[in-house]
Amino acid sequence: MGTFYSIPMKFYAVAAGRTTGIFTSWPQAQVQVNGFPGAVFKSFKTRKEAKAFLADPVTGAGSGRKKPSRKVPPCPGEHTYPQGTIVVYTDGSAIGNPGPGGYGVVIQADEDQPARELSGGYNHTTNNRMEMMAVIKALEILEGTSNSVVLHSDSKYVVDALNKGWAKNWHKRNWHKSDGNPALNADLWKRLLPLSQALDVRFVWVRGHSGNPLNERCDILANTAARQNGWPDDKGYVQQY
Numbered sequence: 001m002g003t004f005y006s007i008p009m010k011f012y013a014v015a016a017g018r019t020t021g022i023f024t025s026w027p028q029a030q031v032q033v034n035g036f037p038g039a040v041f042k043s044f045k046t047r048k049e050a051k052a053f054l055a056d057p058v059t060g061a062g063s064g065r066k067k068p069s070r071k072v073p074p075c076p077g078e079h080t081y082p083q084g085t086i087v088v089y090t091d092g093s094a095i096g097n098p099g100p101g102g103y104g105v106v107i108q109a110d111e112d113q114p115a116r117e118l119s120g121g122y123n124h125t126t127n128n129r130m131e132m133m134a135v136i137k138a139l140e141i142l143e144g145t146s147n148s149v150v151l152h153s154d155s156k157y158v159v160d161a162l163n164k165g166w167a168k169n170w171h172k173r174n175w176h177k178s179d180g181n182p183a184l185n186a187d188l189w190k191r192l193l194p195l196s197q198a199l200d201v202r203f204v205w206v207r208g209h210s211g212n213p214l215n216e217r218c219d220i221l222a223n224t225a226a227r228q229n230g231w232p233d234d235k236g237y238v239q240q241y
Helices: 026-033 047-055 127-141 156-163 166-172 186-198 213-226 235-240
Strands: 003-006 011-016 021-023 040-044 086-094 099-108 116-125 149-153 201-205
Touching: 011 026, 011 047, 021 026, 021 047, 026 040, 040 047, 086 127, 086 213, 099 127, 099 213, 116 127, 116 213, 116 235, 127 149, 127 156, 127 186, 127 213, 156 166, 156 186, 156 201, 166 186, 186 235
Parallel strands: 086 149, 149 201
Antiparallel strands: 003 116, 011 021, 011 040, 086 099, 099 116
């Protein structure tokens, strides 16, 4: 069983700083503005208000100290999606790989509402399995939704297997690779593939540890879970070896 949280989220708009854009934690925003001459920033309860401030720090939501002289670029890794799109970030971690592992999920279904977070772990597992488990847990929560979903992961193993059709081909060959060897983690692919096919979901790879606030948050959730005690064994991993 994972641990489910619902937390209020603040949005920190940095209109002038080392890196400009919207951040979801004060420490990340603070790095951009501390000691920066003429820094312009403000916190908001909603992303919509933060975006309005970035668009015009003088007359937008709230008032800035001065209007930046250049167009404000987006926060690293941030994209604009059609209204109603559910934005998901996932991450997985295993200490020692294999070793104690955890997964983290952040779901932003409505930019004006708090993000939903989920985390959990296993006593002995691998990084790839936790990356997969994070995606599985996210899609299980979203089962039945008619909204478009964009799921971000820093695992090329997961994203490429889904986007390039590798997982479908393993399924067609009774969970064997083209060289005849068994596909690793078939027990999780058997869960993940149907979930991905039942939803309108797009998988996007993001670079890990590159300043993307939601990716960084998932990393914290996953690593925190991996360091907790009392998780069950990952039976799928144990049976695989």
